Amino acid sequence: MSDTSVRLGKTEVGAVGGRGDGTEVVLDVRDLRVSYVTPRGPIRAVNGVSFALRRGEAFGLVGESGSGKSTIALSLMQLIKPPGRIEGGQALLDGTDILALSEEEMQRVRLAEIALITQGAMNSLNPVMRIREQIIDAWKDHGEPVNGREAEERIHHLLRWVGLQPEVARMYPHELSGGMKQRAVIAIAISLRPKVIIADEPTSALDVVVQRQIMQTLRRIQRDLGAAVILIGHDMGLMAQFVDRLGVMYAGKLVEVSPIREMFRDPIHPYSQLLIASLPSLAKKGQFLGIPGLPPSLLDPPLGCPFHPRCPYAMERCRVEVPALELKRPNRLVACHLYEREEGQA
Amino acid sequence: MPLGYLLRRLTVFLLIVWVAASVNFFIPRLSGADPVRERLLQMAAVGGTGTGTVEEVVKSYQAKFGLDKPLWQQYLFYLADMVRFDFGVSITRFPNSVAGMILDALPWTLVLVTVATLMAFAIGSLFGALVAWPRAPRFVHVLAPPLLTLSAIPYYLLGLILVYFLAFTWRIFPLGGGYKVGTQPSWSWAFIQDAAYHSILPALSIILSGVGFWALSMRGMMVTTQGEDYVTFAEAKGLRPRRIFLRYALRNAILPQTTALALALGHVVSGAVLVEIVFGYPGVGNLLYQAIRTFDYPIIYGVTFMVIVAIGLATLILDLLLPVLDPRITYHRT
Numbered sequence: 149m150s151d152t153s154v155r156l157g158k159t160e161v162g163a164v165g166g167r168g169d170g171t172e173v174v175l176d177v178r179d180l181r182v183s184y185v186t187p188r189g190p191i192r193a194v195n196g197v198s199f200a201l202r203r204g205e206a207f208g209l210v211g212e213s214g215s216g217k218s219t220i221a222l223s224l225m226q227l228i229k230p231p232g233r234i235e236g237g238q239a240l241l242d243g244t245d246i247l248a249l250s251e252e253e254m255q256r257v258r259l260a261e262i263a264l265i266t267q268g269a270m271n272s273l274n275p276v277m278r279i280r281e282q283i284i285d286a287w288k289d290h291g292e293p294v295n296g297r298e299a300e301e302r303i304h305h306l307l308r309w310v311g312l313q314p315e316v317a318r319m320y321p322h323e324l325s326g327g328m329k330q331r332a333v334i335a336i337a338i339s340l341r342p343k344v345i346i347a348d349e350p351t352s353a354l355d356v357v358v359q360r361q362i363m364q365t366l367r368r369i370q371r372d373l374g375a376a377v378i379l380i381g382h383d384m385g386l387m388a389q390f391v392d393r394l395g396v397m398y399a400g401k402l403v404e405v406s407p408i409r410e411m412f413r414d415p416i417h418p419y420s421q422l423l424i425a426s427l428p429s430l431a432k433k434g435q436f437l438g439i440p441g442l443p444p445s446l447l448d449p450p451l452g453c454p455f456h457p458r459c460p461y462a463m464e465r466c467r468v469e470v471p472a473l474e475l476k477r478p479n480r481l482v483a484c485h486l487y488e489r490e491e492g493q494a
Numbered sequence: 495m496p497l498g499y500l501l502r503r504l505t506v507f508l509l510i511v512w513v514a515a516s517v518n519f520f521i522p523r524l525s526g527a528d529p530v531r532e533r534l535l536q537m538a539a540v541g542g543t544g545t546g547t548v549e550e551v552v553k554s555y556q557a558k559f560g561l562d563k564p565l566w567q568q569y570l571f572y573l574a575d576m577v578r579f580d581f582g583v584s585i586t587r588f589p590n591s592v593a594g595m596i597l598d599a600l601p602w603t604l605v606l607v608t609v610a611t612l613m614a615f616a617i618g619s620l621f622g623a624l625v626a627w628p629r630a631p632r633f634v635h636v637l638a639p640p641l642l643t644l645s646a647i648p649y650y651l652l653g654l655i656l657v658y659f660l661a662f663t664w665r666i667f668p669l670g671g672g673y674k675v676g677t678q679p680s681w682s683w684a685f686i687q688d689a690a691y692h693s694i695l696p697a698l699s700i701i702l703s704g705v706g707f708w709a710l711s712m713r714g715m716m717v718t719t720q721g722e723d724y725v726t727f728a729e730a731k732g733l734r735p736r737r738i739f740l741r742y743a744l745r746n747a748i749l750p751q752t753t754a755l756a757l758a759l760g761h762v763v764s765g766a767v768l769v770e771i772v773f774g775y776p777g778v779g780n781l782l783y784q785a786i787r788t789f790d791y792p793i794i795y796g797v798t799f800m801v802i803v804a805i806g807l808a809t810l811i812l813d814l815l816l817p818v819l820d821p822r823i824t825y826h827r828t
Contacts, residue, residue, distance in 0.1 A: 225729075227726065230628075259730065271722060272726075277745075285737065286733065320821040
């Protein structure tokens with residue numbers, strides 16, 4: 149991949165864990181475990197995931213379908229439905245564990261503190277309600293004023309902020325294009341100025357031009373708000389343009405967390421290496437590489453490292469011992485036995 | 495509302511009525527039965543008159559009713575009569591006018607079946623929505639199996655069971671009829687009370703059997719709707735469960751239900767035939783049943799034509815109302 153083909157994010161962010169590096173951590177996810185109960189046993193969709201988000205940071209999560217990305221998003225909102233269940237872990241939002249909140253408490257936190265832009269945002273709007281109604285609906289239940297000039301001005305300002313005409317407020321979703329719908333969803337998500345925005349594949353089903361516009365809008369708003377964003381997806385190009393750090397998921401686990409530039413230049417985990425190598429590039433035209441094999445069944449995951457059956461460097465140790473996500477190089481967290489733990493840092 | 499849309503819908507409505515009325519004319523004639531002869535032979539069998547005179551009477555009646563004319567002429571007369579809502583006179587209860595008989599029976603049926611249908615729709619839809627709602631109160635899930643079982647029982651059978659226990663064994667409600675024997679229908683308060691009292695059992699049998707139907711289809715729609723992204727996003731907005739239930743899930747799930755409701759309301763004028771028979775209710779259903787038994791064509795025509803017009807009207811009203819309920823539907827031709 150040539151360096152010019154990818155516009156990298158803003159200044160490099162320092163340490164990985166976010167702990168003790170001076171920048172304030174807004175969301176600290178620790179050992180999150182989510183299972184789906186099936187008659188054949190529990191499916192461990194998210195199996196001990198930890199990461200920290202700093203204020204204003206854009207953090208990407210990539211992985212194959214079923215690797216647990218969307219489950220992380222839903223569990224952080226406490227929206228996992230049966231047969232799914234949050235088995236354990238913490239998510240500290242400014243020090244409060246939002247996974248431990250009651251449903252009533254969580255209702256107040258949603259949107260106001262942590263907002264979710266759902267997957268398939270094309271259908272995220274109620275088809276029989278005007279955009280205005282769908283914005284103020286949320287305000288009503290969060291105790292915000294919804295009548296009078298001030299509220300109207302807030303709606304207008306909000307719509308302009310995401311690049312929509314104020315007239316959109318009076319329209320129904322079917323009168324909007326896909327990109328406009330997505331902007332309206334973003335407008336609702338940011339309407340109470342949340343600290344964390346989770347965007348779960350916000351641009352799926354949009355064409356690349358609109359994708360880029362939406363992502364630029366999202367980035368602009370993120371900077372205005374100073375909010376942290378978790379961007380979930382599997383489009384590596386989009387990640388390269390948008391996020392500061394990237395987490396690579398495999399079979400319900402994070403296998404590598406690295407600053408985006410390093411991730412592309414020098415992926416450490418064998419899975420990240422294969423993932424990056426599989427991207428089509430201008431430098432190596434005509435070559436398409438895949439990763440042989442299929443992701444493991446989460447019902448009956450392999451012993452040891454979940455990636456070992458597909459890993460070209462698998463050793464005896466990989467078949468028996470699960471590698472922990474550790475600091476292997478400065479700023480680089482990797483779960484792999486091939487590398488020695490970096491000394492000196494926690 | 496654009497005038498063009500209204501005119502288009504009206505044209506379709508008239509077309510439907512005409513086609514259905516024509517089918518209505520030809521179908522009974524395929525049975526080959528001669529109502530006048532049937533009736534006179536019945537009377538002859540009872541009274542012992544000779545069959546020789548019957549043939550003469552038949553001829554004179556056929557001339558009177560126009561049954562001796564060619565079919566196409568009968569058809570044209572029929573259409574002209576239908577336009578004026580003139581269904582002629584009853585054959586079996588000559589010389590009562592059919593329109594008058596229907597008018598007498600119609601209020602009974604309209605009130606009973608409309609109210610019962612609307613109640614079954616409201617209760618059933620709400621209940622079905624709650625059954626599919628995970629946060630619904632516990633009693634909903636306890637009540638669900640018996641109520642759904644009731645819907646599998648035909649309503650006339652349900653009616654018989656209700657009559658047996660509530661009217662015959664325990665004598666809480668009257669056995670049948672629309673009002674107390676011996677009273678004359680009037681608009682007095684006492685009479686209305688009495689009529690309402692008589693309508694409870696038939697209404698109950700229609701509601702109990704209807705609730706399950708509405709609940710089942712609503713439940714299916716609710717399950718689908720709850721999987722929609724906009725419900726997940728509504729939850730992510732931190733809305734209260736009640737608002738999500740009413741404004742997002744139920745509001746969208748009810749849309750297909752309204753179509754079924756409009757059609758059900760169109761059928762109201764024909765009455766709940768079997769319920770009316772079981773309860774001896776003086777409604778249109780009973781009238782129709784008696785008419786079919788005695789090959790009383792004018793009444794059959796009249797009632798069937800009323801049903802056609804009612805269903806046509808119900809669909810017309812639905813067509814005009816749907817764009818209000820669902821903004822995705824417009825009055826414009828696409």
